Amino acid sequence: MSAPRERILEQASVLFHQQGYNSTGINQIISEANVAKASFYQHFKSKDDLCVAFLNKRHDYWFSKLIDFTSKSKNQKEKVISAFDFIMQMNERENFRGCSFLNILSEISKEQESILKVIQSHKNDLRIFFNQLVKDELLATHIYLLFESAIIESQLFKSNEIVHQSKAITTSLI
Amino acid sequence: MSAPRERILEQASVLFHQQGYNSTGINQIISEANVAKASFYQHFKSKDDLCVAFLNKRHDYWFSKLIDFTSKSKNQKEKVISAFDFIMQMNERENFRGCSFLNILSEISKEQESILKVIQSHKNDLRIFFNQLVKDELLATHIYLLFESAIIESQLFKSNEIVHQSKAITTSLI
DNA sequence: AAACATACAGACAAGTCTGTCTATTTTTTT
């Protein structure tokens, strides 16, 4: 069995993503991670602290998957298109739970600034990703916006149909 | 003073929008609405029931404001463009708290189907709104997607900058 | 005047939450 900190992060990832941040309690996390409460507070000074760690982990995981997936395509344009296929794959895999970052954005208050910063930084990286693929900055923004709404709308309607449409629209743009 | 049910809905609207659904308790709502708890449960059978009532009220409010705002424009195309100005106005007015419907979408679980349905129906109406303004269905979807992400990204970055960009992109489309 | 609806205050149940603490055991390092 892995180290407690890893087990906590592992379970928090599953539960935050499945149930949401506010609906997931520390007690459930530690009990499913088989970790004592005192151990939890040795590794994380608060639940918000865990949230930041989770989002960082999620960022690394999600981006490495995206890069992996899109790198199969040969040219830049195809990489952009395949990013939409990536959404669809992730939706199927994760039951249309949408974007962890945007979900948590909806749950936090003004006071939770450190969490907000991680979310902003994640989305900034996504914009940079598209910016590197298409040189035109306005076009990159355009695709980024379509990409974002594709994730959200598929979460809302629990279907990949709108991702297909977003993909088609994006294809017509480039 | 208005009737208790109105006062409850009024306060719930403010608090759900400001703090989020799960972070707002019944006790806070009734205390700020100056209503007894027994009275609350006479008008709403549960918190989820109140949530549905809130979303319906919000739907009516938001759409009437949108129609009002956009009807100042003379032609169809200008109405579409002014919808983006509407977002900016609402963002300023409501401190970049984003879309109530999408915020609550992030907070609910699979079991809360009745809430999900109200959210889906709201967004369907928004799609219909754009569909009626631009006859091309794919273009309407395109604009709808840009509109949605404009709301979300401005909530994320607490700025109207990306709404301006979305507006510019939309203008170039029609 | 009697009956009814609606509102009130607020105690209460049963559970949740985060975070702290003590005391014991296991694991790692010297």
Next chain:
DNA sequence: AAAAAAATAGACAGACTTGTCTGTATGTTT
């Protein structure tokens, strides 16, 4: 093998949650 570090269980504080309940007061209708 001894010392130090890390993990354990779980009690506890204090505040919160939704929802139920009793009893009282006010106002309207018959």
